[in-house]
Amino acid sequence: MNAPRPRLVLIDGSSYLYRAFHALPPLSNDAGEPTGALFGVVNMLRATLKDKPDYVAFVVDAPGKTFRDDLDPQYKANRPPMPDDLRAQVEPMMQVVEALGMPILRVPGVEADDVIGTLAVQAATHGIDVTISTGDKDFAQLVRPHIALVNTMTGSRTDSDEAVIEKFGVRADQIVDYLSLMGDKVDNIIGVDKCGPKTAAKWLDEYGTLDGVMAHADEVKGKLGENLRAVLHRLPLNRELATIRTDVELEQAPTDLALRERHVEDLKVLYARYGFKQALKELEGASGEGGAGDGGDAGGASGSARAGGGATGLRSTAAGYARGSSADDEALDPALAAPGEYETVFTDAQLSAWIAKLRAADEFAFDTETDSLDAMRANLVGMSFAVTPGAACYIPLAHDYPGVPAQLDRAAVLDALRPLFSDASKRKLGQHGKYDLHVLRRHGVDVAGYADDTMLESFVYNATATRHDMDSLARRYLGYETIPYEQVAGKGAKSIPFPQVAIDDASRYAAEDADVTLRLHRVLAAKLAAEPMLQRVYREIEMPLVPVLTRMEATGMKVDGDELRRQSADLSRRMLAAQQKATELAGRTFNLDSPKQLGALLFDELKLPVLVKTPGGAPSTNEEALEAIADQHELPRVILEYRGLAKLRSTYTDKLPEMVNPDTGRVHTSYHQAGAATGRLSSSDPNLQNIPIRTDDGRRIRRAFVAPEGRRIVACDYSQIELRIMAHLSEDAGLLRAFAAGADIHRATAAEVFGKAIDAVSGNERRAAKAINFGLMYGMSAFGLARQLGIGRGEAQDYIALYFDRYPGVREFMERTRQQARERGYVETVFGRRLYLDNIHARNQGLRAGAERAAINAPMQGTAADIIKRAMIDIDGWLAGHRERALMVLQVHDELVFEVEANFVPTLLEEVSGRMAGAAELRVPLVVDSGSGQNWDEAH
Structure with missing residues (x-):
C-alpha cells in the first residue's frame, strides 16, 4: 500500500465566524462581553486540531479593495455593516487562532476565497489531500480529486462531483456558471431575476455551460426567458466575479503551513476570560504535545478518514453529526479496488x-490514447487492453520525445489487431467507446461486436447518482482512485501533448483505463441484470444506438461557408447601421455595449423614465427595461435590434465556418447519450440542436446547412409527441378521442375548456389552450399561465380548473405519478427508463415541488426520447442497404434530418415516416410531419 498522503486543512475564517454567530445563541461571559460566535469558532478550531492535520491555515480577508471591486464598483455595495456584537468577537478570535499555533493568512488585493483556492490547487497537485472547512457554496467549484469541502457546522462533506451534484444539481465545473445565473444579493451580483437553484441547474443540464445558456437564451420561454435575455450582457462579468482564483502569488507554499507550538498560557487566559470551562479544563490536563494535541469539548467534534485514506472529514456538535455516504448501499468488492499489474x-x-x-477471451476491454479530443482529427498514440480484472497492457505506438524507446510500427500493430476488432462474435467493452470507434475507423479499423459501454451502463442504471466519467464511476462503484490525466500530462500552460508523455507514465495511466473499464463492467452488468426493465433499455435502446450515432457523427453535415459569410456581412452591416442610427438619435457617440454609458444617456440625458431597476436600485438597461420604454423613444428599440444581431453573428455565422473539418468539408457534431437524465440526446462542438428558428434571422442560419449537388435535405418531425404520450399515460377519454380523430389538439382543448364548437374557437382561446396543454407538462402554475397569456391570476386558475374538469384523466395521472414518485423515489418511461428524484421528500418546499414537476414531465420527455432513439435504430438498419443513396445526418429533439439522393426522396419519406410512426405502440397514433429542400430551412 502507498503511504497516506499528507493532509492540509484550509479554514475559511469569515465563514466560521459568521456561521457561528448566526447558529448559536447570543452568549456572553461574566463581564457581559458577547461570546456566542467565539464559542462556536473555538470548538470548530479544536475539532480541526484534534484530527491532527499535517498542515493548516486560517484564512481571512485583508482590509481594502480587491480586484473584484475594480471589475465591478457595485460589488458587495449592499452588504450591511458587521453587527457590533460580532465585531467585538473578531479580535478575540484572532488571538485564539494565533495562540493555537495556526498560521493566519491575509493577502491584499484578493479575497480569502482566492487564497484558499490557490493553496488548495497547489497542495492537491503536489500530493497533499486538502479539506476546505467552510459553509460557503462558492467553494464547490474547487471540488475535485484530493480537494474536499467540510461544513463543520453541519458535519456535511462534499468530496466528489456526485456529492456536488447531489447538493446543487450541477457538477463542480458548472458551479461558477450556476452562481453566475442566480447572482448573489449579498455580494450585489445581479443574476437572472427569478432564477433560483433549480432553474439554474435545469439550464446547465440542458445547455452545459453559461455560454451555452447564453447562446440559447432565445429558446427559453415566458418571463424567465425575458429575464435571462435582459441580463445577457451582465453574465460574463458575473462569471469573473464568481470564479475563485487559483493563481494568486503567495509567499507561503502549502508545506509552509505546519502548526507552530501552542501558546498554552495565552490560551488559558483567553479561555478563562470568555468562560470556556471545558476547553480550559482539558487544556490544563493536556500533555502539552504541541498544537495538534488539543481535544474538543465533551461529546464534541471528532474526525474520521475517508474510506481508503485521503482527506479528513470533520464533524461538530454545533448541529449534530454528518450524514452517511451517498455511495451505493451494497458493500464494494475490495478485490476490485486493488492495484493492477500492467505490462508495456x-x-x-x-x-x-x-x-x-484476446483471441482466447470471450470479451475484452480496450481504450485508445490520442493527441486530440476531436475524434474526427485525433491521431492514435497508443492502445490498451484488459481481459481479466487487475491485469492490462499498453501498446505505445507514436510517443515522440528525446530518448523515447523504440515502439512497434503502428500500421503493423493495427493489421495484427484488425481481425479481432472485425470479429462480431468477440465482445468488446469500452468507456464512452464512441470516441474510440471513431479513432480506429480513421486509422482503417472498423469495430464489430462493440457490446458494452460502462458509461451507458452507469447512465441507465442510475442517471443521477453520479457523473458517468471513468474517474467518478471508479470512485463510486469500485472505491478506486484512478490516476488523473494531469498527473501524467500536466495542466494548463505546463501541460504537454500525450505523444510527449513518458511511456512509463503513459503505460500506467492508459493500461489502468482498460483495466478499470473491465472492473466497472463486472459491477455494473450485475446491477443491470438485477433490473430487467433497465437491462432492456440498455440492451435494446442505448447500446444499439452507439453505432448509429457514430455513423451520423462521422457523416456530418455540409455547410455553405459562403452563405454564412454573407449572413455575417449582412449582420455586420445592419449592426453598423444600428450603431449609426443610435449615434444619430443620441446626438453623440457612445458604446452600445456599455450598460453604464447607455444608462447615463437614456436616463440622465434623455430623461426617459426608469421603469425597471437592478436589485441594487440602479436604473436597468436590460431587455425588459428597454422594452418598457421603447414606445417613448426610438433609441431603446435600436439598441435591442443591435443586441439581437450581435448575438446571432458571434454565436452562429462567425463561429460555424471555423468548425468545418478541413478533411471532410463538413461540420461534425458530437452526440451525448449520458447527458440529460431523461434520456434526451444533446450535442456539442457545435451544438446543432439549438439553431434558432423563431425569427427570420434565426431561420436563415439553417439555410447554410445544405445538401451536395444532386441531393436533397429531408426533415421528419414528430407532431406533438409529448402531448400524445400524455394522452397515452393518462388514458383520458377526451384526449384519446381528439387524437384519434386527428383534430387540432389545441383547438379541440379550447372547445372542451370553453364549451364551444371547434369551428367557433377564437385565436386567443386556442392560444390559451396551447399554453395549458404544454404548461401542465412542465408544472406551470396559475401565476405562470397568467403571465404568459397576459391575464389575471384568477382567470388563469379558472382556465386550469376547467381543463381538469374536461380532462379528469390528466389530473388523476398527475396525482398518481406524484404518489408513485414519493413511494418509489423514481418515475419511469413507457419503456422502463428510470429518473430518480432525490428531492421528492425534501423538507424545502421549493425543492420538493421541483421534484414533483420533474416527476410529471420526465415520463413524457423520457418516453419521447426513447421513441426517437428506437426509430433511429430501426431506420439505420433499413438504411444499411441504401447508404449510397441516403444518410441520416442529424437528430434534433423530435426531428430527424437526412441527406438524400433526389430521386430517392419519395422512397425515404415513405419508409422513414412509417418507421417513426411505428416506433411505439401508444393508445393514440404517432404522426410525422415531413418535408424536403435544398437546405435545412427549406425542408421545414
Whole structure:
C-alpha cells in the first residue's frame, strides 16, 4: 500500500465566524462581553486540531479593495455593516487562532476565497489531500480529486462531483456558471431575476455551460426567458466575479503551513476570560504535545478518514453529526479496488502473446490514447487492453520525445489487431467507446461486436447518482482512485501533448483505463441484470444506438461557408447601421455595449423614465427595461435590434465556418447519450440542436446547412409527441378521442375548456389552450399561465380548473405519478427508463415541488426520447442497404434530418415516416410531419 498522503486543512475564517454567530445563541461571559460566535469558532478550531492535520491555515480577508471591486464598483455595495456584537468577537478570535499555533493568512488585493483556492490547487497537485472547512457554496467549484469541502457546522462533506451534484444539481465545473445565473444579493451580483437553484441547474443540464445558456437564451420561454435575455450582457462579468482564483502569488507554499507550538498560557487566559470551562479544563490536563494535541469539548467534534485514506472529514456538535455516504448501499468488492499489474508492449513477441489472450477471451476491454479530443482529427498514440480484472497492457505506438524507446510500427500493430476488432462474435467493452470507434475507423479499423459501454451502463442504471466519467464511476462503484490525466500530462500552460508523455507514465495511466473499464463492467452488468426493465433499455435502446450515432457523427453535415459569410456581412452591416442610427438619435457617440454609458444617456440625458431597476436600485438597461420604454423613444428599440444581431453573428455565422473539418468539408457534431437524465440526446462542438428558428434571422442560419449537388435535405418531425404520450399515460377519454380523430389538439382543448364548437374557437382561446396543454407538462402554475397569456391570476386558475374538469384523466395521472414518485423515489418511461428524484421528500418546499414537476414531465420527455432513439435504430438498419443513396445526418429533439439522393426522396419519406410512426405502440397514433429542400430551412 502507498503511504497516506499528507493532509492540509484550509479554514475559511469569515465563514466560521459568521456561521457561528448566526447558529448559536447570543452568549456572553461574566463581564457581559458577547461570546456566542467565539464559542462556536473555538470548538470548530479544536475539532480541526484534534484530527491532527499535517498542515493548516486560517484564512481571512485583508482590509481594502480587491480586484473584484475594480471589475465591478457595485460589488458587495449592499452588504450591511458587521453587527457590533460580532465585531467585538473578531479580535478575540484572532488571538485564539494565533495562540493555537495556526498560521493566519491575509493577502491584499484578493479575497480569502482566492487564497484558499490557490493553496488548495497547489497542495492537491503536489500530493497533499486538502479539506476546505467552510459553509460557503462558492467553494464547490474547487471540488475535485484530493480537494474536499467540510461544513463543520453541519458535519456535511462534499468530496466528489456526485456529492456536488447531489447538493446543487450541477457538477463542480458548472458551479461558477450556476452562481453566475442566480447572482448573489449579498455580494450585489445581479443574476437572472427569478432564477433560483433549480432553474439554474435545469439550464446547465440542458445547455452545459453559461455560454451555452447564453447562446440559447432565445429558446427559453415566458418571463424567465425575458429575464435571462435582459441580463445577457451582465453574465460574463458575473462569471469573473464568481470564479475563485487559483493563481494568486503567495509567499507561503502549502508545506509552509505546519502548526507552530501552542501558546498554552495565552490560551488559558483567553479561555478563562470568555468562560470556556471545558476547553480550559482539558487544556490544563493536556500533555502539552504541541498544537495538534488539543481535544474538543465533551461529546464534541471528532474526525474520521475517508474510506481508503485521503482527506479528513470533520464533524461538530454545533448541529449534530454528518450524514452517511451517498455511495451505493451494497458493500464494494475490495478485490476490485486493488492495484493492477500492467505490462508495456514493446516487442512482437509480447504483442503476439497479448493477441493470443484476446483471441482466447470471450470479451475484452480496450481504450485508445490520442493527441486530440476531436475524434474526427485525433491521431492514435497508443492502445490498451484488459481481459481479466487487475491485469492490462499498453501498446505505445507514436510517443515522440528525446530518448523515447523504440515502439512497434503502428500500421503493423493495427493489421495484427484488425481481425479481432472485425470479429462480431468477440465482445468488446469500452468507456464512452464512441470516441474510440471513431479513432480506429480513421486509422482503417472498423469495430464489430462493440457490446458494452460502462458509461451507458452507469447512465441507465442510475442517471443521477453520479457523473458517468471513468474517474467518478471508479470512485463510486469500485472505491478506486484512478490516476488523473494531469498527473501524467500536466495542466494548463505546463501541460504537454500525450505523444510527449513518458511511456512509463503513459503505460500506467492508459493500461489502468482498460483495466478499470473491465472492473466497472463486472459491477455494473450485475446491477443491470438485477433490473430487467433497465437491462432492456440498455440492451435494446442505448447500446444499439452507439453505432448509429457514430455513423451520423462521422457523416456530418455540409455547410455553405459562403452563405454564412454573407449572413455575417449582412449582420455586420445592419449592426453598423444600428450603431449609426443610435449615434444619430443620441446626438453623440457612445458604446452600445456599455450598460453604464447607455444608462447615463437614456436616463440622465434623455430623461426617459426608469421603469425597471437592478436589485441594487440602479436604473436597468436590460431587455425588459428597454422594452418598457421603447414606445417613448426610438433609441431603446435600436439598441435591442443591435443586441439581437450581435448575438446571432458571434454565436452562429462567425463561429460555424471555423468548425468545418478541413478533411471532410463538413461540420461534425458530437452526440451525448449520458447527458440529460431523461434520456434526451444533446450535442456539442457545435451544438446543432439549438439553431434558432423563431425569427427570420434565426431561420436563415439553417439555410447554410445544405445538401451536395444532386441531393436533397429531408426533415421528419414528430407532431406533438409529448402531448400524445400524455394522452397515452393518462388514458383520458377526451384526449384519446381528439387524437384519434386527428383534430387540432389545441383547438379541440379550447372547445372542451370553453364549451364551444371547434369551428367557433377564437385565436386567443386556442392560444390559451396551447399554453395549458404544454404548461401542465412542465408544472406551470396559475401565476405562470397568467403571465404568459397576459391575464389575471384568477382567470388563469379558472382556465386550469376547467381543463381538469374536461380532462379528469390528466389530473388523476398527475396525482398518481406524484404518489408513485414519493413511494418509489423514481418515475419511469413507457419503456422502463428510470429518473430518480432525490428531492421528492425534501423538507424545502421549493425543492420538493421541483421534484414533483420533474416527476410529471420526465415520463413524457423520457418516453419521447426513447421513441426517437428506437426509430433511429430501426431506420439505420433499413438504411444499411441504401447508404449510397441516403444518410441520416442529424437528430434534433423530435426531428430527424437526412441527406438524400433526389430521386430517392419519395422512397425515404415513405419508409422513414412509417418507421417513426411505428416506433411505439401508444393508445393514440404517432404522426410525422415531413418535408424536403435544398437546405435545412427549406425542408421545414
